[in-house]
Amino acid sequence: MEIRLIKAFQTIVKLGSFQRAAEALQYSQPTITIQIKKLEDELGVRLFERGKTITLTNAGRLFLERADSLLQEYDVLNSTLSDFINGDAGTVRLGATEPSASNRLPGILARYAALKPKVQINVAIGSTREMTRMLLEDQIDFALCNQPEPHIDLAFDSLFRETFTLLLPSGHALASKDEIQLQDLKNEKMLFTPGTCPFRIRIEEMITSQIGQLRHAGMEVTGINAIKYFVQAGMGIALSPEVAVTPPIPGTVIKSVKDLLSGPPLGLLYKRNTDAQSRIAIDLKDEIKRQLVVES
Structure with a gap:
């Protein structure tokens, strides 16, 4: 069922005639008539009683009750998809090891959430080995962790060494x-x-x-x-x-200990095939990288 057909139906009911609906939607009257005929054929019922005045059938009244909700849901879906495409909405599945999960991420994610309030961030906490497994099993989008054993399917961007x-x-x-x-x-x-x-x-x-x-x-x-x-x-x-x-x-x-060496590298672990990552996952990964490099 096409959204334009529902909008045509709703406009006819609101304005009371096919002609006024055609003018409001910038269609010809025959086009509006064809659209309503197509809608009635799809539904298998008549929506209007044609005569000197336009009146709704019982099926038409029932359909009208749902038409507003259908169009509202469509508008919400359209807006949500637009936000997702633009990187302003959706869900990011982030993995992290300690101590970064408790001592670094909260501040970074709080600032990011203020800029992107429609983005939902799910954080999984575990060891570097667990982060590797979760990435390979597609349970997370990327991870902030220490450098793991090399893996053909995973890439690791080292940011700095722990102190x-x-x-x-x-x-x-x-x-x-x-x-x-x-x-x-x-x-x-x-x-x-x-x-x-x-x-x-x-x-x-x-x-x-x-x-x-x-x-x-x-x-x-x-x-x-x-x-x-x-x-x-x-x-x-x-x-x-x-x-x-x-x-x-x-x-x-x-x-401080004078002859203490630096710790293991900390960085971002992710799948090499970044085409599968959403825009928001890539944006958040870049934001974490930017803030950690500045802080280090």
């Missing part, structure tokens, strides 16, 4: 030390994330090259943002991405 810092309980002996080096951590009980975490891998690389074997076995905590609370409780010290522990929570102190 590590040392987090201590406020009463710890190293808290008052002016200069700290990795060797100073040799006898300390360290708090680590799981072995597959990019931060854990990078920290162990530094420890192996500068310290060798730690004398005290470390405690493993799943979740980089949770480690600061274990430090606060005096259960150990931690090398952590600076963004995850800044500002420090009460009872903890942040200290």
